[in-house]
Amino acid sequence: MWAYWLLFLVPAGIAFSPIKGDKNVQRVIWAIVGLLCILLIGLRYQVGGDWITYLWTLQESQIESSLDMRNLTAGYLYVLLNHLAIQMGFGISQGIYFINLFCGAITIVGLIKYCQKQPFPWIALTVAVPYLICIVAMGYSRQAVAIGFLLWGLSILRFGSEGKFIGLILLGTLFHLSLILTLPLVFCSGRKYFWWQYLLCGLFIFFGLFYLMSSTGVLDIYQIIIEYYITSSKGSFAGALIRVCMNVVPLFAAFFFWDKIKKISPDYKIIKWMAIAAFLTVPLLSFATTLIDRFALYLIPLQLALWSRLIAVQKTMLMRSTWASMILAYYGLVLFVWFNFAIHAPLWLPYRMWPFTSETIYPPLYPFY
DSSP: OHHHHHHHHHHHHHHHOSOOOOHHHHHHHHHHHHHHHHHHHHTBSSOSTTHHHHHHHHHHHHHOOOOOGGGGGGOHHHHHHHHHHHHTTOHHHHHHHHHHHHHHHHHHHHHHHHHTTSSSHHHHHHHHIIIIIIIIITTOHHHHHHHHHHHHHHHHOSTTOHHHHHHHHHHHHTTOGGGGGGGGGGGGSSOOOOHHHHHHHHHHHHHHHHHHHHHTTOHHHHHHHHIIIIIOOOSOHHHHHHHHHHHHHHHHHHHTTHHHHHHTOTTHHHHHHHHHHHHHHHHHTTTOHHHHHHHGGGGTHHHHHHHHHHHHTOSSHHHHHHHHHHHHHHHHHHHHHHHHHOTTGGGTOSOOBTTSOOSOSSOOOOOOO
């Protein structure tokens, strides 16, 4: 568990450090911490719930030289990245690290850009460590990249930057198509829109996805995916409820300071609509556990934004320090409980890192004939 606690304690220590330094020093510190996160994400060995699945994808890329839009279901750019790793001669043994480093870099760059927009950036980064970095980025690479693009987009979403936000979201959908559900956040940029523009956006998303899936032959595959995410009972309801509630907890705390938070939040409309979505995920969880559990990942920015702003609206330094201490203690507890008591924790433990492991880098997978 040393790597996970290192990722948590480094930004937490910086957040409480009385020595801040000038802008140049801060840039260097952010670069060092960001590089640490990328290396621990990218060079992990047999860590994460989908480790074997991603090895299968890489193995298929080595055997199948063709690349078509049917790969959209697996994330077209992710599959393309796998082919690129093979074409560059990394092979399977080293290719997985090339891919994970790239995915980790996108995730962390987006995360840092969003954290730096918060009143207390290091608090926001520490809040992201237990689940977003340790679990999602090290377990679900494709969706982590999608979240990275979302965070990057949210960090620049304002009046006049709608095109950049849409571009980043569309890039993210080529890693995980579900990110398209966050596209309506573009209407929170501050520009005035008419009702027919909202309707047009909804129709564009619906018919665009339908046409894309029909023309590429993946509609039948998505019927299987719908079965997996909605009608199956694969997801753990208790675990999903905890993860969904983690998005709701800061909302209850922020309720008592909502007017003050609104005054210091230029992205208030984004926060408001994401908060509404977070509340809705709780009752909807019983109808589609796996689907809502995965969608709730796109609401993690609420935790980063609200906890930081809850500290910012406190009147005295003592109250700010108290709130910061309680928040970091809460997330430290989350980290401890998950890795010691969660059912799937063994998939993340022990943390192993290339090239410091002496075990076989690429274990045998299913045979191809």
